[in-house]
Amino acid sequence: MKYISTRGDAPSLTFEDVVLTGLAPDGGLYVPETLPKFSQEEIASWAGLSYQELAFKVIAPFVAGEIPDADLQGLIDKSYATFRHDAIAPLVQTGHNEWILELFQGPTLAFKDFALQFLGNLLDYILKKRDQKVVVMGATSGDTGSAAIEGCRHCDNIDIFILHPYQRVSDVQRRQMTTVLEKNVHNIALKGNFDDCQNMVKASFGDQSFLPEGRQLVAVNSINWARIMAQIVYYFYAALALGGPARPISFSVPTGNFGDIFAGYLAKQMGLPIDQLVIATNANDILHRCISENDHSKKELIHSLSPSMDIMVSSNFERLLFDLYGRNGASIKQLMEEFKSGAMHLSDEALVKARELFSSYRLDDEEMIQVIADVFEHTEYLLDPHTAIGVQAARKRRRRQDIPMVCLATAHPAKFPEAVRKAGQTDDPALPHHMADLFDREERYEVLDNDLSVVQKHMQGNIRA
Incomplete structure (x- = not known):
């Protein structure tokens, strides 16, 4: 299995190399040269497999033997051993043919655990095999950081630096990151917004000369292919639980950086009968405007009660565009240059292709x-703000009532007590018992100016020999 850049000017890489690379040298994102395809009969034969067994079936073709099967299964088993629910991704019914896929049963209560527990173990495996040390650098709008830290905190060959926007993540989200005191973990509160954090990470990947000799940056944001790959699995898991592949399934996905819903798109390309994917956005609605109006223009970021989606530039959208434009790297390079000016418009052909599968909706x-209030009143099920956006988008944009609609629950409501209180709950939702003392734990983080040189100097002083 080879991996190629969406912009067409970077060398192809093997699986292990692509895990360690992140952004391609030409600024593009790596994608598989070809996707594995599964027949309906093969998918049907997976009914009844555990989540871990199913993950091996889906992931193994992307690894293509670079990691022995027994070792890969071991990495998968280790990655999901810390999840609180034996089903790993349980389904809960909230309406007629409407289901919630609970993706918050991992150690940091967010869907990012599915990818980042696996990525942490995968990196540790590859680095030990190569006797190599790396620096993980990532930006977070709230959930990626804690999941990445949890995945990497025990890795001897990794120093991890996570940037979050200062005072613009929830208290629970911040403390999940800043109370991890291992020597290889470094939290930076940047005086800016998420896009400032992400731009700083991209700039650092573009010029890594500030790093000590022999070190390289590794991405944990969803630009890393391994994250997307791991997220494909739960689309197959949910579909099989609801009668697939004998009948189609639709999904609604709260969407910021487009990685989670892109995994659903890949699942369809691999053979899963997905009828509809609903892009659910908050007020930062660049993806909704693109699909509904062909308006992919940058606007000022709005800070919302669903902070993990407070993103204006959705990096993974480039991966979809690569397919929509016939996998023509030159076209994507030109489109991204156009976007640098602040806006881009899809071709008529690309827009028609996108609308065949994707619908979109925006909630303030x-x-x-x-x-949140309505769903609780009718079901006594408490949604977090991001999941609530996915549920309403599903209800507003659903094409067929006879096809199960699965809404991805991306976080536990305890992470966002302000939104829950505003929805009429008198008590904050309780944290799970393993996190009950979170607000009593010691915190450690640095507040830094929105200045690339300041951040890189801080990193230089904290990378272990």
């Missing part, structure tokens, strides 16, 4: 709060 905070 007021509507989102009402959804």
